[in-house]
Every structure is written in C-alpha cells, then in structure tokens.
Amino acid sequence: MTDGGTRRPWPDTAVVRSAQAGDEASISVLIEGAHPNVRRFAASLCMSEQDAEDATQEALVILYRKIGTLRATGALASWMFTIVRNECVRRWALSRRHVLVEVTDLPLRASSSAEETALAGIEARLVAAAIAGLPPDQRQVLLLRDVHGYSGRSVAKHLGLSLPAMKSRLHRARAALRAGLEEAV
Incomplete structure (x- = not known):
C-alpha cells in the first residue's frame, strides 16, 4: 500500500460522512485512501521504520473504531496526524525508558x-x-x-x-x- 513517494489527496467529504454514518464500504475506502498520507507522516516523525509502521497501523485502527466521533469531516487529516504524532511520541518515550534501564545495566x-x-x-x-x-x-x-x-x-x-x-x-x-x-x- 505504499504511494511511491507521490502525494495522494485525502478521501473526499462524502466518503468521510458515509464512514461516520457506519457504512463499511466507505470505511474501507477511507482507510485505504488515508493510509499513504498517514504512513508518510509517521515515517517523518518516528525514529525507526518499524515504529512508523506500527504508528500507522495504530492510527488506522483508531480511525476504524472512532470515525463516528469525528465532528468535522474537514478535520480528518489533522485528527489522523495528531493520532500518529501521539503514537510516535509514545513509542519514543517507551524506548527512552529502556535506554535509561540499559545505561544502568x-x-x-x-x-x-x-x-x-x-x-x-x-x-x-x-x-x-x-x-x-x-x-x-x-x-x-x-x-x-x-x-x-x-x-x-x-x-x-x-x-x-x-x-x-x-x-x-x-x-x-x-x-x-x-x-x-x-x-x-
């Protein structure tokens, strides 16, 4: 599901609204359409490829579970980027705790x-x-x-x-x- 480095537009408002209403086909289109953008953002923030992939997957799972809670359809990109950023920071903090343990050991x-x-x-x-x-x-x-x-x-x-x-x-x-x-x- 990589995008080959080209930017893809986010899914349109109609798809987001249908996904918010619970339409499974629209949720699939939404996740598939958001994936390249979310992955690119995670790769730019996370410290490793594995963390970027994990953060991407976590963000897409949250998108699937909580799309109905998104208030403004135009806020999808901002919402997803916030989720990815928080996940990258969480993963970095976990690795930092391990480093402190490693230094003492x-x-x-x-x-x-x-x-x-x-x-x-x-x-x-x-x-x-x-x-x-x-x-x-x-x-x-x-x-x-x-x-x-x-x-x-x-x-x-x-x-x-x-x-x-x-x-x-x-x-x-x-x-x-x-x-x-x-x-x-």
Whole structure:
C-alpha cells in the first residue's frame, strides 16, 4: 500500500460522512485512501521504520473504531496526524525508558578484582544518575544521539529542531553531563 513517494489527496467529504454514518464500504475506502498520507507522516516523525509502521497501523485502527466521533469531516487529516504524532511520541518515550534501564545495566568492563568491579558499577550508576538529572530537552537529545546512535539529522527531525539547534542542545547536554560527573566525583 505504499504511494511511491507521490502525494495522494485525502478521501473526499462524502466518503468521510458515509464512514461516520457506519457504512463499511466507505470505511474501507477511507482507510485505504488515508493510509499513504498517514504512513508518510509517521515515517517523518518516528525514529525507526518499524515504529512508523506500527504508528500507522495504530492510527488506522483508531480511525476504524472512532470515525463516528469525528465532528468535522474537514478535520480528518489533522485528527489522523495528531493520532500518529501521539503514537510516535509514545513509542519514543517507551524506548527512552529502556535506554535509561540499559545505561544502568551496562556491562562492566573486565576487571581483575572485586574492588574494580565495584568501582565500575558505581561509575555506571553515576553516569545514569547524571543523565537522569539533565533537563528533559537535553536528556532527549543526548540519549537519541549518544546512546541510541541516531544521526544528527534524524534527531533534529524527530525533535522538530534545525540541525544547528540540535547540535547546540547536544553540546549543552554534554557539557552539563560532564559538569555533573565532575561534581559527583
């Protein structure tokens, strides 16, 4: 169901009205017609292709279940984009929670003594605490860029920033992290 990169118009008002009234054929036409637009938007917001596909499917399921609650037929695109954006943000937040867990569970480097093992564990916890102590905007950019390893362009796009703004925020996050770690030691 891909659209080959070309923009498709949203289904017309008559189809939306019929779908709102419960007409199954119109609901099918509506979902099929909305899919390329929803998928393109999800691909532009989500951090991975899998998340984009999942967000698209979730949005289309919500469209199917709740089309009758849409008040204005002209608001379909806005409604769908809001659903997709919320789903991409939800998926990103879930992955961010996993990253914080992963940071605290980082494998410790090989050590020759119990003392070194204990110190390495303390270091990992200090880093995790310092990251958790960053302001949310700095923590987001640091985790996406330095922990997840996403490209600068992907991080900027996901956060709705220009590339220079993302780089500036990342620089501030790294400086704050460094300062926080120096304080802790």
